[in-house]
Amino acid sequence: MRLVWILSLLSPHLIFGFIPGKNESCSTTSTESYSNDSIVGLILARGGSRGIPLKNLAKLDDQQTLLSRALQTILSVDGFHSVWVSTEDDRIAQAVEREFPDSLVKVHQRPMEVALDNTSSAESVREFLDQHPWVQNVALVQCTSPFLKVGYLEEALLRFQNLQVDCLFSVMRSFKLRWRRSENGKVRALNFDPEKRPRRQDWDGELVETGMFYFARKELILEDRFQNENCEVVVIDEKDSLEIDTLYDLELARMIIRSRVE
């Protein structure tokens, strides 16, 4: 036991949390392996998704589904304590166990009551926390953002742990000009002066949230949210920001991956 303790001082992996698969002795049911700093990766993968049926298992190419692509990216990142898929669907659970054997990724069997159309992400993550009370920090990664990159998650981990924030999420920078229709029916410019339109190089743009990932401390999630006034952001490239809501989005993602312009 003393040897483990000494090793934990030397290895950043043991400080940041165990890397799944690299240390099989890391039992995720043990309370001891969780520290206040450790971050658990979590994907919410309902079977009954609206829009695209069984969306999480939709194929992106011959090898990858939305879910398996996200998991492969997360597993390439050093620093997550463990990685979980929360699902109520046997087909999804079996796919995870088949494609990621040897406990690289763990399945959390979600009860049907928190896998309904109107269940929020916060509720689903709260249910996961209830079942794993030792988890302190959750990195909710959404597999509907297929252009998730290892580098984004690495930056997120580093900032979340070093900046003493309660939450962190992905944004992109937008240079779009916005307008609003007033009550009198007129259209008015909101974020610029129409008499002096800004060029891209004239400003830093705006921060637009993308649903790629949300890191949050347990206390925040127990309040049913992922964001408060003490948040940090990671800026991702606009071309990585595609989110899969419709079949059109899915087809677009497939084309981009097929053509390797990603």
Added chain:
Amino acid sequence: MRLVWILSLLSPHLIFGFIPGKNESCSTTSTESYSNDSIVGLILARGGSRGIPLKNLAKLDDQQTLLSRALQTILSVDGFHSVWVSTEDDRIAQAVEREFPDSLVKVHQRPMEVALDNTSSAESVREFLDQHPWVQNVALVQCTSPFLKVGYLEEALLRFQNLQVDCLFSVMRSFKLRWRRSENGKVRALNFDPEKRPRRQDWDGELVETGMFYFARKELILEDRFQNENCEVVVIDEKDSLEIDTLYDLELARMIIRSRVE
């Protein structure tokens, strides 16, 4: 002459302006054919575009360039008085004359002084107006928006002429959540309450300008702008909003067209 007058009462084409190619007697150098309501379609097609060399002639598929695709769409619309391409580049002028013979589209030879990197669109259109003083209204259509649709231009024409506005341009509806980093370094939500995140169906979203087209009255353009407080908008589908700035965008447009998911 009386016959022409009677016909003009019967034909919407003569009220809205002549359709290029359908009435060869419509000489665009004649002042008589221009009415206060008539709208001239105009594409600014510099040869010396930054970013992508000779971008306007970049191929989208075997048949179409950015420029020819835009022109074909505009020519499918009933209602423009005439359609012009303003360019300083012989290769672009020749391509237009080759692909659109019989004066369907006219080339305006733009002087080099208003085809520089720092020449604004407003300056270029003003120079066109100086050379064609009878033009009253301009529909600036940007061929860098390859998913321009006939229906969008038809709606734009109808609204511009019926609503007595000075200007009209294309927007899309965005449901993105926005944040800003304050001076104290904190990130703050701008367009929603983080404690009660809106669902898509809870609001109308925001109007985001896309560079697809700008209709404006001559008086406004002479003030070096396309927009004032008396503008109208046409809402286009987000998936038609792609603008070609980089080679990545161009490749994306090619893929979408090739796969016919447009």
